[in-house]
Amino acid sequence: MRPAAAARHVWTAVLAAATSLVGVRAPAAQTTGTIDVGVSTVRYDGFRPSGAGSLTPALTWAGTGAAVTARGTYLRFESGRRSLLGLVAASLFTPPSLLPQRWRGELSLSGGGSSYADFASFWHATGEARLHFVAAGRGAWIGGTGGRTSYGGPPRPVAVVGVGLWVRRAQLTVAASATRSFVGDTAYSDLGSTIHASRGRFELDASLAARVSSRGAGHGVHGEASTTFTLAERTALFVSGGRYPTDPVSGSVAGRYASAGLRLRTALPRPHAIRDPHPPSRSPAAGDGGAGYTTRLEVDPNPDGSARVVVHALAATTVEVAGDFTDWQPVTLRRTGEDKWESVLHIPSGVHRVNVRIDGGRWTAPAGMARAEDEFGGEVGIVAVP
Amino acid sequence: MTRAFINTAVPLLAAMLVAGRAAAQQIDPRLERLDATTRPTVAAVIDSARTAMLPTEPLVQRALEGATKRASGEMIVAAVRRLAVDLGHAREALGSTASGAELTAGAAALRAGASQTILTELRRTRREPLTVPLAVLADLVASGVPVDSAAAAVLSLARRARDADLVEFRRAVERDIALGAPPAAATAAAAIAQSVDVNAGARQQRPGRP
Numbered sequence: 147m148r149p150a151a152a153a154r155h156v157w158t159a160v161l162a163a164a165t166s167l168v169g170v171r172a173p174a175a176q177t178t179g180t181i182d183v184g185v186s187t188v189r190y191d192g193f194r195p196s197g198a199g200s201l202t203p204a205l206t207w208a209g210t211g212a213a214v215t216a217r218g219t220y221l222r223f224e225s226g227r228r229s230l231l232g233l234v235a236a237s238l239f240t241p242p243s244l245l246p247q248r249w250r251g252e253l254s255l256s257g258g259g260s261s262y263a264d265f266a267s268f269w270h271a272t273g274e275a276r277l278h279f280v281a282a283g284r285g286a287w288i289g290g291t292g293g294r295t296s297y298g299g300p301p302r303p304v305a306v307v308g309v310g311l312w313v314r315r316a317q318l319t320v321a322a323s324a325t326r327s328f329v330g331d332t333a334y335s336d337l338g339s340t341i342h343a344s345r346g347r348f349e350l351d352a353s354l355a356a357r358v359s360s361r362g363a364g365h366g367v368h369g370e371a372s373t374t375f376t377l378a379e380r381t382a383l384f385v386s387g388g389r390y391p392t393d394p395v396s397g398s399v400a401g402r403y404a405s406a407g408l409r410l411r412t413a414l415p416r417p418h419a420i421r422d423p424h425p426p427s428r429s430p431a432a433g434d435g436g437a438g439y440t441t442r443l444e445v446d447p448n449p450d451g452s453a454r455v456v457v458h459a460l461a462a463t464t465v466e467v468a469g470d471f472t473d474w475q476p477v478t479l480r481r482t483g484e485d486k487w488e489s490v491l492h493i494p495s496g497v498h499r500v501n502v503r504i505d506g507g508r509w510t511a512p513a514g515m516a517r518a519e520d521e522f523g524g525e526v527g528i529v530a531v532p
Numbered sequence: 533m534t535r536a537f538i539n540t541a542v543p544l545l546a547a548m549l550v551a552g553r554a555a556a557q558q559i560d561p562r563l564e565r566l567d568a569t570t571r572p573t574v575a576a577v578i579d580s581a582r583t584a585m586l587p588t589e590p591l592v593q594r595a596l597e598g599a600t601k602r603a604s605g606e607m608i609v610a611a612v613r614r615l616a617v618d619l620g621h622a623r624e625a626l627g628s629t630a631s632g633a634e635l636t637a638g639a640a641a642l643r644a645g646a647s648q649t650i651l652t653e654l655r656r657t658r659r660e661p662l663t664v665p666l667a668v669l670a671d672l673v674a675s676g677v678p679v680d681s682a683a684a685a686v687l688s689l690a691r692r693a694r695d696a697d698l699v700e701f702r703r704a705v706e707r708d709i710a711l712g713a714p715p716a717a718a719t720a721a722a723a724i725a726q727s728v729d730v731n732a733g734a735r736q737q738r739p740g741r742p
Contacts, residue, residue, distance in 0.1 A: 344704065376706075411709075473562055474596035495695070496633045497640050497667030499597065509601055516674035518644065521594075521611040522603035528640070528674055530667035530699060 177207045184384070184407020188223075191364075191392075191400040197224040200407070213237050231260035252276040252289075260397055268397030270295040272304055286311040295329060295395055302330030304395050318343050327363075329394040334360035336391075347376040357391050364392050364400060374409075378442060378513045382409045441502055443467070443512035445493065447531050453493040457512065460485050462504045467491075469500035476503065499526045560592050570595075570605030577612050586619045587632030590639070618642050625651035626662065637666035644673035650683045657690045664695040668702045675709065 182202040189195040204217040214236045221229040233256065240251035252275070259269035272293030279286045291306035310323035319342040326335045338355035352371040357364060370388030377383060387404035441459040448454065457465050457479055465487040466476040472491065479487035499520070501509040511517040511525035520526035559575045566574060574595045578588045594615050598608035622638030623630055625648035630638065638651050646669055654662055654669075665686050672682035689701060 468597075468600055470590070470593040470597070474593065474600040476600070494633075496663050497637045497670060499593075501601075516671040518670075518674045520597065520601070521614065522598050522601045522607055524601065526597070528667075528671055530664060530671050530702060 177205065178411065179203070179205045180409055180411045182384070182407055182409050184405050186403050186405040188401055188403045193401075198222060200405075227262065229260065229262045231258065233258035250278045252278060256293075258396065268295070268297055270304070270396050272395065274306075284311070284313045291395075293395075295397065297397060304329050306395070327395065329363075332362035332394050334358075334363040334394075349374045353388075355391070363394055366391065380411045383407070384409060441465075441504060441510075441512045443500065443502055443515060443527065443529075445500075445515075445529050445531065447493065447495075448490075451492060451494060452490050453531060454488060454490050455479070455493075456486065456488040457502055458485055459487060459502075459504055462487070464505055466503040466506075467500060468503070468509065469493075470498050471500075493531050495531050498529050498531060500529055501526055560588075562592060562596060565599040566595060566608065567605055570608055573605075573609050574612050577609070577616055581616045581619065584620065585628075586616065586623065587635055589632065590619065590636045591615055614643075615639060621648060622651065624648060626655050630655075631661065631663070633663040634661060634666065637663045637670065640670040641666045641673075644670040645679040646670070646673065646683060647679075650679075650687070653687060654690055657687060660695075662690075664698050665690045668698045671702055672705060675706065677705070 180203070182200070182204075184200045184202075186198045186200060187195060188198055199222045200219060202217065202219045204215060206215045207213060214234070216232075216234045218232045219230070223229070235254065235256040235258075237252060237254040245251060254274045254276075255272070256274075257269075257271040259267065261267040270293065272291050272295075274289055274291040276287050276289035286309070288309045289307070291304065291308075293304045294301040295304050296302065305328045306325055308323055308325035310321060312319060312321035314320075320339070321341075322337075322339045324335070324337050327333065335358050336355055337358065338353060340351065340353045343350045350371070350373045352369070354367070354369045356367045368389050368391050370386065370390060372384060372386030374382050374384045383406075385406045387402075389402045390398070390400065392398065392400040441457055441462075444456045444458075446454045446456070455467055457467065459465050462485070465479045465481075467479060467489070468474050468476045471493045477489060477491065479489045482488050500512075500515075501520075501524075502512045503509050509524065511520075511527040515527045515529050517525045518528055559571065560578070563571050563574060574591075578591050581591055582588050591612050594612050595608055598611055603611075618639035619635050621642055622635045625642075626634055626638050641651065642648070650669075651662075651666070654665055658665060669682055669686045672686070673679050677685075685701075686698070689698060693701070
């Protein structure tokens with residue numbers, strides 16, 4: 147894992163704060179936790195490659211136009227040495243009424259530290275101000291950063307100025323930026339671009355950057371990519387890799403890496419407490435369903451009004467679906483692959499209620515869709531078909 | 533002329549009333565799955581709904597759902613009655629021209645926690661059918677998004693987004709929630725993305741990047 151890629155690890159925080167950029171009413175405050183568990187192979191410039199295991203807990207509070215994220219990373223290298231880093235970052239957007247239409251201000255603060263074994267440690271504390279211009283499908287920003295950073299000695303001043311622009315079309319976002327950074331007597335410029343794309347359960351992020359006009363921070367072209375695949379309501383897989391430059395602000399050393407891991411998130415806040423007198427078991431053989439843990443349902447509508455209903459169920463012998471599109475008559479799905487069952491049903495446009503039954507057990511709401519109390523003592527899945 | 537009209541119209545009107553009443557009293561054969569005690573009560577609720585010009589199919593479906601899940605007759609009747617009330621409230625909010633699908637989706641949104649004011653605002657905002665926006669609204673709230681945030685996001689998109697865009701928006705929210713974003717934040721961000729006013733800086737750091 148990248149040892150100190152911490153400076154702006156506040157994506158969910160900024161997502162929330164960005165709400166005010168376009169006047170969408172701010173969400174109520176919420177707190178979310180995640181834990182990333184992964185394995186990596188890392189080769190820092192000038193060092194031999196090493197394997198590492200990582201554990202990254204994160205906690206995010208998102209409120210009205212503001213958000214705070216706290217994140218820690220524990221790395222254990224194959225040498226037995228360990229690295230620790232921690233970060234707290236906050237972001238605050240100006241209210242829409244403060245600046246002219248389409249202009250918004252953003253202030254973010256970041257403080258953190260990292261250590262490797264017992265002999266290398268960093269800390270940094272920075273603040274950044276940005277002015278955003280936001281239009282339909284495109285935008286630009288200009289900003290400046292100031293603060294202090296230290297590598298086991300007296301703190302050095304940090305100053306960064308930058309500009310950026312972005313364009314979005316459908317599920318694709320492309321951005322470009324240029325920054326000039328001064329850290330003590332080190333100075334360098336970065337020209338970078340990023341791309342973000344999503345399709346179904348997949349998300350792809352990639353970046354390509356060049357460091358030019360550098361004094362003491364290296365030169366070169368760098369690129370990184372990551373993809374995530376959503377498994378279920380609370381789990382996702384990620385794979386990432388690339389090459390990154392030295393970051394004198396947050397203390398990361400240039401290197402290459404490849405990582406893979408699993409993201410687990412905390413339980414969602416639910417609008418209604420669902421009291422299930424028959425908690426599902428993980429064992430379908432127990433005959434009580436267990437779809438809440440072991441099944442996932444997908445509905446793919448076809449233009450002719452039919453829809454392909456697919457259920458992924460582990461170790462099931464029979465899988466049935468019932469919903470308002472079947473008059474609540476159980477429909478037995480046919481097995482089309484290992485742990486995969488499907489059927490084509492007529493499902494008109496609208497909101498539908500659906501349940502799944504495994505091996506003749508209890509009717510349950512599968513993963514992959516919203517759930518609600520069914521008013522009969524259990525849960526029902528809710529699916530919207532366009 | 534007048535006598536001839538009376539001679540023709542009165543029997544015809546009477547016949548229509550009798551036929552209409554008979555049709556109203558005819559119990560949907562699918563309700564045979566209910567027990568003998570529950571069936572007439574549910575049928576009466578459905579008849580009342582029909583008289584009030586409310587869609588009856590969702591009521592039948594709710595009763596069938598209860599039957600499939602082997603719920604007690606009391607629970608089935610209560611659920612059908614609640615839905616009938618919700619459908620009435622949905623029509624109050626959406627207007628008398630609302631389709632059956634819209635009323636069903638509106639009832640689901642109300643049951644999820646949306647207010648009638650939100651439904652009325654949606655009707656005012658969007659000319660196209662509201663079935664999918666209302667379904668997405670109910671879906672978001674069921675996923676843990678606070679109702680005010682979900683409503684704000686759907687309202688912001690409803691004016692110009694197509695139904696397919698709204699469903700994609702819902703999927704984007706689900707994906708971001710699964711990746712760790714707070715539901716409210718994910719909803720707001722996805723709404724921004726759908727309205728193509730995305731803050732690119734906000735999207736640069738994604739989960740999976742070490």
